[in-house]
Amino acid sequence: APAAAPAAQATAAPAASAEVDCTKADSFCVGLVTDVGKVDDKSFNQSAYEGLKKAEKELGATIKYIETTDSKDYGKNIATFAENGYKVIVTVGFALGEATIAAAKQYPDVKFIGVDQSQTDVIPNLSGIIFDEDKSGYLAGVLAGLMTKSNKVGGVFATDTIPPVWRFGEGYRAGVKSVNDKAEINIVYHNDVGLDKTFVDPEWGKTTANSMMDKGVDVIFSAGGKTGNGGLIAVAGKSTADKPIYAIGVDADQYYSVPEAQKVLLSSAMKDITPAVFDNIKAVKDGTYKGGNFVGPVFLAPFHDLDSAVSADIKAKLDEVSKGLKDGSIKTNVAPTKPG
Amino acid sequence: MDTVLEVKGITKKFPGVLANDHVDFNLRKGEIHALLGENGAGKSTLMNIIYGLTSPDDGEILINGKATHFHSPKDAIACGIGMVHQHFMLVPVFTVAENIMLGSEKLRNGVLDIVQVNKDLKELSTQYGLEIDPTSLVHDLPVGIQQRVEIIKALYRKAEILILDEPTAVLTPQEVEDLFIIIRKLVDQGISVIFITHKLKEVLSIADRITVMRGGKVIATDDPKQTNEQALASQMVGRTVILKVDKTPAKPGDVVLSVKDLHVQDDRKIETVRGVSFEVRKGEILGIAGVQGNGQTELAEAMTGLRHAISGEIRIQDQNVFNHPPRDLVEKGMGHIPEDRQKHGFVMQYPISDNLVLCSYYVSPFCRRGVLQNSAIGTNAENLIKRFDIRTPSPYVPTSKLSGGNQQKVIVARELSRNIKFLVANQPTRGLDVGSIEYIHHEIVQMRDEGIGVVLISAELDEIMALSDRIAVMYHGEIVAILPADKVTREELGLMMAGSLKPEVSTI
Amino acid sequence: MDKENLKPQEPTPPEPINDSKFINIYLVPILAVVTALILGAFIIWWVGGNPLLAYKGLLQGAFGSVRALSETTVWASPYIFAGLAVAVGFKGGLFNIGGEGQLAFGAVAASWAGYALPGIFHAQIPPILHILLSVGIGMLAGAIWGGIPGYLKAKTGAHEVINTIMMNYIALNLTSFLLNGPMKDPSPSNVIARTPLIAESARIPAIFPNYRFHWGFILALALAFGVWWLLWKTRLGFEIRTTGLNPDAAKYAGIDVAKTIVIAMSLSGALAGLAGAIEVTALNYRHELGFSSGYGFDAIAIALLGKNHPLGVVLASLLFAAMRNGATKMQFLTQIPVDIISIIQALILLFVSADAIVRYIYRIRTPQERVVYTRGWGK
């Protein structure tokens, strides 16, 4: 099997690092606990883990992850790191929010970093990394609203029961409306499968995006892990020189993560977890770490190949809006979660 | 006459059973060689070996003098051997033509050539006088015709040697006659026939030679002119058997079961019971004679609550039990020996002990407050096994391990051990050997004498004649006559069953 | 005439020869597990992992400490309930793939009863009663979810296999609907699709402080015995088994086959529902839109592995639970993907069912009887 050769060295590195004794003071061990998504989900679990890898490379940290297979194991998995002397524990996803708070109180001298976990009251050894997805979505909406020729824009999203997804989607809606109230906005959430499938169903994303383009939609914001990527790929497949269709990605600059879509990818609504996680780990190392919420930056990724397609005044408008969003003069008026 | 088939020293062991023990057997060209033997004697096994279905542990097979080795029936067929199995080997949902061509299909450029097959069948039919409609579905055909399909299947493969395993077990005198005519035709055309049966009359009337097996060994090969039923029976069973049931005249009491103008449909919604009426009295045996597929099955099922009837009336004593569920009937005193023992009779995987309480597991002493009383069930089993002489190492072996004869005895024991008012016995001895038959007949008669009303449904004329006090003849879903057993001859009955004799004797 | 000379001299079939119970019942399955673990070790080694370290982690994580043991039982109890559910179905000749949905519905119903009932009665409900109510309602929900396919099969002959699959999807959608709408936890801090916490009075108290080992596990063991007793010692059990093995004979025996099928499926559903209800009342105190960890499907493997015998189901559950629970420590030590557990589990099931392979490897004689688990598509 071709797998043999490459895989041979695969786990070698971590196996080796198992030697390090994290209980020693001079060690700097960082552990990551995923929610039920896998650490290679090419979505936020992985982005967070990339942050750890960066820490390993640049801060010489010893890193390990534990994947949760059932929500009832959250506490146990966090404890496994804490009790083995890990200095920093990163927990990914709002689902781990309560378990993380509990652990932070139980292990006061371990530093916790909770991705997508908004902190209502400050715990000194727990920092929650959060993003204003609605603002990123709003920016994407403005861009879409200004770019569309057919006045039909679309959005392909994972399930709206996940608050960040909901905020992306509704922020997008608001953004489009703000610049183009005649535009017809078609937003489809992937609600008909289990939570574990909703982010990893590219085939659905593609099917949905196709059915939108069939109806004349010419800009699609596709957000939701691999499900979203399916949408981007669909656009790349349908767009033609004389009738161009544009796609907008999400989370990281998807120009790199979905090369198939490069020629149609206008931009990506950034929610850049990797640097945020890294910065927090680094803060621990430097002793600048502090508890409470850590709000990640909001911005759009560069236009790359399509830079010429975006007119100067659209770019101007985008800058104006993002300023507005930062200083609060522009409100997205999106509820933090979908009203029940 | 030269020998077409010879087997030498065939030996076959099954786990725990020596099914064939150094069997020597030969078949001459154009002869009818009958093979007799009680259940489990090893007849089917021997034939399966000759037909390449089972491989022998030892011994050799010679076709036309030269030794051959069969890996599968394909080889046997190639050597001109054809077999009609005890349980028909037809695909019910296929048409006659499909069934016949299966395994040796005719193709026209890759596609099944039904047209050609149908043409060939026409020819075969005319050549041997076997009427058949190639396009009809097998599960729509009566057993007699299905058997005809089996025979044609063999001929279609140019069989020189034809093996018939218990071909008459499911036929009526009329059909048996037709079958014999066919067999003789085949023999005239140079085909050699091996004929397995439990019925001594038939053997004597058709066979050129008779070989008797017992316990996997060949006991003797006789000439029909030199022997008689009694002798054969003794050879089969290894002791003297009383062939005729001796019974005192019935002393009928009042009516236990009455059926009025009953109408029943079969699974394909065809009305197969068309206005049947009769009464059964305490202490009498009413025989219902009829060719398979004339509605006896549906009649029995309707009487025993296994099938929903359309209209009519069924009364046990004076209570109307029309379309009542089986349990209700059982509680009102019905006993039932089902036609298909393996399908309805018991749960093969269950130990004998459980099957012996299959209809009474829920009542005291076997069950108290919803809890099974295994001790009671066990003792019950031991008693019945003793009383009905069921041959088994223990009450707890799976019933599937028993021979057909013993399996049947389990059912008889179960039904007769309950205190019942009447008994519906449907083909109670089909496929059983004289020994078992004799035994079961004796039990049924004894029941009658104890004042139980018995409905005996059987395609075996001899059985009907031997046991019945009154005989009802069923034809095309109707009862054409109900006659006192002593007022009618075998021949008359045969004709009535075939619908060719309208009885002048008025129904009583 | 006297009965004596009447006895037909039929050959008496001898006792079926079978090799010693020990070999069949214990040795072969054990060897099967061992073989599977050896193969698993090979795979781990092949991708450059350290098998010994991995299995060390697996053992430590599963049995290494009191807490580990306690956690293993936490994993085991839903497995036992769900495994019994599937086994009961199989005994009745029914293949219940619907455990997933029945479990989910049991959990939803139980948590509803847990948080909503006091409001409805405008009163505190005494703990014992409230617990019984919640668990009972959970079981009922499961029973209904399993009973519907049972009813459809009994009345229309529709395949329970397909209908239970469909019911899984229906349950999935309805749960999502409820947990995002009507039953969503209204507390402002909540961002997840989950129910409110159930009332204190509905919570099955912990047995030992700061261990999660709970009464559910004990109940599961008791129920395993109960199911065994029901199936083999009671009238209902006899009816279920008879219907499962030979419906025609069952009908002949006066058993109401349709009714029995519905009962068997409802019973099966109830057990699955109980699995969900216990998770809510004894462990999580609420139902959260689970990233389904697939109890329903693991349960099938467990029932088959346990040869549909309650004791077998308990053992198989403990095995699966230990592996799932130990996986954490194993991954912590070696960073091997937890999927290796699935591979090993598949191999175990394979070797236990195709014991001919194991017998061949270890040169053990084969018995005559083969256990029959299922009847393919129930017709």
Add this chain to the structure above:
Amino acid sequence: MDLKRSIFITIIVAFLYSIVILIGKDTTQPLIILTSMIATTISVATPLTLGALCGTFCERSGVTNIGIEGMMLSAAFFGWLTSIYLNTIYHVTPLPSLLIGVFVAILTGGLLGLLHAWLSVTFKVDQIISGTVINILATGVTGFLNRQLFFEKGSIFGGNVPHAPGTLPIIAIPGLSQIPVFGKVFEQQPIAWTAIILVFVANFVLFRTRWGLRTRAVGEHPRAADTVGINVSFMRYINVIIGGCLAGLGGAYFTLESVPSFEPLMTNGRGFISLAAMIFGNWTPLGAWAAALVFGAAQAFQINLQFFRDLIPPQWAFLQQSYIVGLTPYILTMIILAGLIGRTTSPAADGTPYEK
């Protein structure tokens, strides 16, 4: 497939379509809606059809197969893996790598079919178990390798997913595809086309050829087949392997035709839906296809209802609840199986190993 069934199914599909068209007609031309719904229907139906064909071949020969899910998943993974290796490591151009990928996917399915046959025919392992084994094994192996090859440090692609060679090109039927708007329906990718062709091929093979006759005989009454010299085990082996190959092609759809990436568990229960389709179609290829189309139509229904959510009239508000709308295919199936279109009857010997 019988007339009643086909009519019934046509009605259902037409009904689903027309609801959406009624809602959406104010903003979008009916023809456009129809076209896009048909397009969705066909693509969603493709893997289901192939899965159901797999089931049909296995069960017609008397071997139940609940392992379709696992067969598809493994095929999806290994097919995709192959295409990537060829494309990135050995620099084969995209199209050939994809085609070889498809071939490997089919091969994978075939091998799992072989495993299923080996277990259930040779070892007479309970067929449900053997199917379950395949499902669990597939989950484990694909997840495990996917991690080892594409994520771990030092793994061949340095821990990040390489640029996949894209997806199979669209094949447009000349002429038909030129029809304005509706022509889109005749632009499908190769596996979608193949699936449709295979439906008719399978139907022909099963009901018009010697192979089909023997297959059905083995599934209905193996002993009868045996007595006329047909090798029951052989027939079952080959049919199960054929089935596996079909499931394999179905798997290829996910990673080589639909999207150029693999996700753990990405088949997402479609193998089980295929089973439903097979039974629903009464073990006939045409029936299975029709059933698959119903599921496809239901999916299209759901997507488009969300699409036109804002246009849904208030009295139909429940149609805005995507969870509720999501129930459509499942409830439909249950209704239909409940005998609305006549009982389905499985091959008589389905699921029972043949004892000589």
